[in-house]
Amino acid sequence: ILVIHEKDLLHSLVSGRCRPEDPVSRSAAPLQGRVTLADSLTKVQSILDTNNVAIVIENEQIIGIISKIDMVRYLTAKS
Numbered sequence: 772i773l774v775i776h777e778k779d780l781l782h783s784l785v786s787g788r789c790r791p792e793d794p795v796s797r798s799a800a801p802l803q804g805r806v807t808l809a810d811s812l813t814k815v816q817s818i819l820d821t822n823n824v825a826i827v828i829e830n831e832q833i834i835g836i837i838s839k840i841d842m843v844r845y846l847t848a849k850s
Contacts, residue, residue, distance in 0.1 A: 772833070773799035776823055802826060806837070816842065 775798050783789040783798040804822035806815055808829060818825040819839050827835035 772802040772826075772831075774802045774826075775799045808834075812842075812845075 773796065775795055779800060780798050784791065789797040804818040804825050805828045806818060806825045808827065815825045815837055819837070819842060823838070825837040826833055827837065
């Protein structure tokens with residue numbers, strides 16, 4: 772599974788590595804930050820510290836995306 776983050780796209784365009792009409796694959800990178808439904812919130816937080824989002828995978832399919840604001844909302848709702 773490949774993903775393209777906004778910063779990667781901007782860097783690719785600014786550096787001249789790709790042009791706006793190039794295919795996404797020129798800037799895409801292997802998906803990082805995978806979690807499963809069984810993983811702990813500690814693992815999700817660790818991923819959010821280094822990635823923009825955590826990607827929830829089940830049976831090799833993306834079933835959800837957890838952002839930092841999702842984690843904040845969850846934690847404040849529990850308080």
